[in-house]
Amino acid sequence: MRVLVLNGSPKKRSDTFRMTERFLQGLNPAGEHAITVVNVIEKQIAPCRGCFGCWQQMEGHCLIDDDQNGILDLYRTSDLVIWSFPLYCYGMPSHLKAVLDRTIPLVKMKMVQQDDGRVQHEALADFSKIHTLVISGCGFPDWEGNFDALRMQCKQCFGNLTMVCVPETPMLNVPQAAVVADPLLSRFEQAGAEYAQSLTLSPETIQELETPMIPREMYIRIVNGN
Numbered sequence: 001m002r003v004l005v006l007n008g009s010p011k012k013r014s015d016t017f018r019m020t021e022r023f024l025q026g027l028n029p030a031g032e033h034a035i036t037v038v039n040v041i042e043k044q045i046a047p048c049r050g051c052f053g054c055w056q057q058m059e060g061h062c063l064i065d066d067d068q069n070g071i072l073d074l075y076r077t078s079d080l081v082i083w084s085f086p087l088y089c090y091g092m093p094s095h096l097k098a099v100l101d102r103t104i105p106l107v108k109m110k111m112v113q114q115d116d117g118r119v120q121h122e123a124l125a126d127f128s129k130i131h132t133l134v135i136s137g138c139g140f141p142d143w144e145g146n147f148d149a150l151r152m153q154c155k156q157c158f159g160n161l162t163m164v165c166v167p168e169t170p171m172l173n174v175p176q177a178a179v180v181a182d183p184l185l186s187r188f189e190q191a192g193a194e195y196a197q198s199l200t201l202s203p204e205t206i207q208e209l210e211t212p213m214i215p216r217e218m219y220i221r222i223v224n225g226n
C-alpha cells in the first residue's frame with residue numbers, strides 16, 4: 001500500500017504526530033508499505049488564487065509552480081492519505097488548508113449529483129480507491145462542538161473517510177502524564193494494525209482513541225495551574 005502522510009503541525013514535537021507515528025508503527029510493522037511523510041510547514045505552498053487555470057489547461061496540476069504539484073502527484077497515486085494535524089480554530093491549520101484547497105486540480109468543472117443528493121465536481125480520474133484517515137489532536141478537553149466543523153468539512157471533502165479526533169493532546173508531551181498518555185499511544189499502534197487489516201477502524205476503536213485521558217475538570221485544573 002502506498003501511504004501519504006500530510007503532517008500539518010507546524011511544531012517539531014507535534015502532539016498529534018506522536019499519535020500518528022504510533023499508528024504508522026502498527027500499520028507497517030514489517031515495512032511492507034511505502035510511506036511518505038510530508039511536513040507541510042516545510043513546503044512552499046501558496047494559497048489558491050481561484051483562477052481555475054487548473055481546469056482550463058493544467059490536466060491535474062496547478063498553475064502555481066510550487067511544492068503543491070509534487071503533493072498532487074503523490075496524492076493521486078496513494079492508496080491511503082493520512083491527514084495528521086492539530087485543531088486550529090475548529091478547523092485545520094491554514095498551511096494545510098492551502099494543500100486541501102489546492103487539490104481542486106484533481107476534479108473537473110463538471111458537477112455531478114450523488115445518490116445522497118450532494119453535488120460534487122467530477123473527479124479527473126477514479127480516485128475512489130484512495131482511503132482517507134484524519135487524525136486530529138486538540139488542546140481543549142472533550143466537549144460537544146469542538147470538532148463539529150472539522151467533521152463536517154472532512155465528510156464533504158473526502159471519500160472512504162475514517163476520522164479520529166483526540167482531546168487533551170498536549171498531555172502527550174508532558175512526562176508526568178505518561179501514565180495516561182502511554183496507553184493511548186499503545187492503542188494507536190493497535191489501531192494501525194487494525195487499519196492495515198480492514199482499511200477502516202471499528203466504532204469501538206474510534207471511541208477508545210477519542211476518550212479523554214483524564215476527566216475534563218481535572219484537565220482544566222491542571223492547565224490553569226490550580
Ligand SMILES: Cc1cc2nc3c(=O)[nH]c(=O)nc-3n(C[C@H](O)[C@H](O)[C@H](O)COP(=O)(O)O)c2cc1C
Binds near residue numbers: 085137
Ligand atoms: C492557532 C491555534 C488555534 C487553536 N485552536 C484550537 C481549537 O479550536 N480547539 C482546540 O481544542 N484546541 C485548539 N488549539 C490547541 C491545539 O490544537 C493543541 O495545542 C494541539 O495539541 C497542538 O497539536 P500539535 O502539537 O500536533 O501541533 C489551537 C492552537 C493554536 C496554536
